[in-house]
Amino acid sequence: MSGGANPGVVRLRRNRVGNSRRVPSQMLIAPLIDIVFLLLIFFMLVTKFLSPSISVALPESDSGVIDDSPARTVSVDRDGNCWLDENPVTLEELTSELNELRRAGEIELVRLRLDADATSQMFVDTLDAITNAGISNVAIETENSREEAL
Numbered sequence: 001m002s003g004g005a006n007p008g009v010v011r012l013r014r015n016r017v018g019n020s021r022r023v024p025s026q027m028l029i030a031p032l033i034d035i036v037f038l039l040l041i042f043f044m045l046v047t048k049f050l051s052p053s054i055s056v057a058l059p060e061s062d063s064g065v066i067d068d069s070p071a072r073t074v075s076v077d078r079d080g081n082c083w084l085d086e087n088p089v090t091l092e093e094l095t096s097e098l099n100e101l102r103r104a105g106e107i108e109l110v111r112l113r114l115d116a117d118a119t120s121q122m123f124v125d126t127l128d129a130i131t132n133a134g135i136s137n138v139a140i141e142t143e144n145s146r147e148e149a150l
Contacts (some may be wrong), residue, residue, distance in 0.1 A: 071108070071109035071110060071111045071139065072085060072098070072101065072107050072109075072111070073110075073111045074110055074111070074113065074126060074130065075113040075114075076112075076113070076114045076118055076122055076123075076126050077115045078115040078116075078118050080118070080122050082126065084097055091125055091128075091129040092129075094129045094133075095130075095132045095133045096133075098129075098130060098134075098135055099132075099133040099134060102133060102134050102135055107135065109137045109139060110130050110137065110138050110139070111138075111139045111141055112126065112130070112138055112139065112140045114126065114140070114141075
């Protein structure tokens with residue numbers, strides 16, 4: 001065996017008195033930092049592409065167009081519960097919060113995710129709350145029924 005450097009081997013050295021002591025092996029920190037940064041980038045990208053966590057069965061459409069522009073999401077389930085992004089709100093709170101966001105210039109588009117089993121009155125009430133906030137650019141999210149047929 002040659003006396004080459006082997007980072008995983010702990011060598012025993014004799015000191016002047018003759019006692020042996022352990023020399024700690026060195027741990028390289030640079031590869032660990034690289035792995036941490038790669039994991040950070042991975043999780044940042046994964047969370048960017050996750051769908052909203054509000055469970056809504058969207059209605060189907062054949063003529064849907066995919067729009068990836070940044071927007072705020074308003075979700076309504078079949079029981080009439082309403083969320084702005086992931087925060088539960090009433091229709092009055094929705095109007096006031098959207099109005100504040102519009103005044104601050106933080107909103108251009110609202111995506112409306114309405115459950116397929118929701119009533120048309122829920123749709124009208126939610127759309128009224130959005131337009132009363134001064135927002136006229138509303139996209140209605142649907143499931144693409146053509147993808148299921150393929």
